[in-house]
Amino acid sequence: MLLRDVAAVALGAAVTGASFGAISVGSGLPWWMPVLMSLVIFAGGSQFMAVGIVASGGSPAAAVLAGLVLNARHLPFGLAVGDVLGNGWLARIVGSHLLIDESTAFAMAQRDPARARAAYWACGVSLFFTWNAGVLIGALAGQAIGDPGTFGLDAAFPAAMLALTLPALKDAATRNAALTGAVIALATTPFLPAGVPVLLALAGLVAFRSKKEEPCPSPQS
Amino acid sequence: MPVTAVLILAAGTFAIRFAGPLLRDRVTLPDRVREIISASATVLLLALVAVSALTNGKQFGGWALALGVVVGGLAAWRKLPFVVVIVLAAATTAGLRLLGVG
Numbered sequence: 001m002l003l004r005d006v007a008a009v010a011l012g013a014a015v016t017g018a019s020f021g022a023i024s025v026g027s028g029l030p031w032w033m034p035v036l037m038s039l040v041i042f043a044g045g046s047q048f049m050a051v052g053i054v055a056s057g058g059s060p061a062a063a064v065l066a067g068l069v070l071n072a073r074h075l076p077f078g079l080a081v082g083d084v085l086g087n088g089w090l091a092r093i094v095g096s097h098l099l100i101d102e103s104t105a106f107a108m109a110q111r112d113p114a115r116a117r118a119a120y121w122a123c124g125v126s127l128f129f130t131w132n133a134g135v136l137i138g139a140l141a142g143q144a145i146g147d148p149g150t151f152g153l154d155a156a157f158p159a160a161m162l163a164l165t166l167p168a169l170k171d172a173a174t175r176n177a178a179l180t181g182a183v184i185a186l187a188t189t190p191f192l193p194a195g196v197p198v199l200l201a202l203a204g205l206v207a208f209r210s211k212k213e214e215p216c217p218s219p220q221s
Numbered sequence: 222m223p224v225t226a227v228l229i230l231a232a233g234t235f236a237i238r239f240a241g242p243l244l245r246d247r248v249t250l251p252d253r254v255r256e257i258i259s260a261s262a263t264v265l266l267l268a269l270v271a272v273s274a275l276t277n278g279k280q281f282g283g284w285a286l287a288l289g290v291v292v293g294g295l296a297a298w299r300k301l302p303f304v305v306v307i308v309l310a311a312a313t314t315a316g317l318r319l320l321g322v323g
Contacts, residue, residue: 015304023307029222036224040231045266050230051222052269057278060226064233066269070262071234076255078241085242096238152314155286158274159293159310161266166297168263173256181264182271194278201268208260 002106002119009102010126014134016044019160020051021138022145026153027055031139038135042097042128046070048161049198055157058195066198077104084117098124173208180204283323289314 017038024034029051037047046067053063078099084107085095103124110116145151169175181204185197192200250258274290276282293310301309 012303015302019304019307033222033224033227037222037227037231040227041234043234045262046230046234049265049269050226052273054222054226056273060223063222064226064230066265067230068233068237070265071237072258073262074234074238075241076250076258078238079245079248079250080241082242082245092242093239096242097235099238099241152285152289152311152316152318155274155289155293155314156307156311158270158290159297160303160307162270162274162290162294163297163303163306165263165266165270166294168259169267174260174263177260178264178267181268185268185272186275189272189276190279197272198265198268201264202261204264204268205257205261208257 002115003122006106006119006123006126009106009123010130013044013102013127014130016160016164017131017134018138018141019156020044020047021135021140022142023048023138023153023157023160024051025139025142026145026151027051027157031143034135034139035132038132041067042131043067043071043074043100044131045161045164048157048164052157052161053195053198056194058198059193062193062195062199066195069199069202073101074099077101080104081107081116081120084113084120086117095121095124098128100124100127102127177204177206177208180207285314285317285322288317288322 020038021031021034024037025031034047034051037050041047049070050063050067053066054060078096081099081104085092098121103120106123107116107120110119145153165178169178181201184203185201188197188200270290274282275287289310289312292313293306296306296309297303
């Protein structure tokens, strides 16, 4: 049951990874760049974010900053499920690198601590392999595709991120904040260097008012 | 995308991830802070979607691009597989450009 769920999520990660690899190469990066990013960053959302900002002419600094803000959500994840990693330093270090939305969600879905640990590691390790394999295949395939404009790859990129974002937009408070932020980013785009408007969108959080507590972290890649 | 930027993002991301298991006995984040951190991820992603779907970095990016993303968004909303979302978006934009839509 658990293994079947992990396999389904891991397969999805391979497809998302292949898209990331192909789209990154289509945006002008060498094939090894998305591969390196996936191995050392291993956080899909921030990888899409960083490549997208740089591809649209933004500075690497803006890309790093946006990626870090995006990955800040891993801090509460680690506080919530940090005990399932194990107590040795090696387990903590390797386990921390595997701390992603999916492994957190799988661990939190288990009541029994031993099962939570098994679920966490099964999900984290599987996704590490399928995600990176997918990115490599996508990057190599992307080299064959050529000019992104011809094949509409510039539309594939925001569409991929929209698909990743959609589930979190079900929450009304989050949706209000995100829509406000998007309007701020669009309104400031003509006047500011690329990348900065996306960071300014965080001002949209003033519209973030929630009454109820979220039961679990919203899964995003 | 310089390698240095990739390594800084990787190191920062690892530090964030490592801090949780390390500090969990000593630190409790208030619910409000957890909610805001979670929401800020969505805010950034949707802002980048909006900017890259509707602009070329300075001004309106053209109908072909915008409509392609809209079609992809509808496919995602209808819960179609991820790869279908991407192919539909790219195909729509490429097709519209082929028809001469800017």
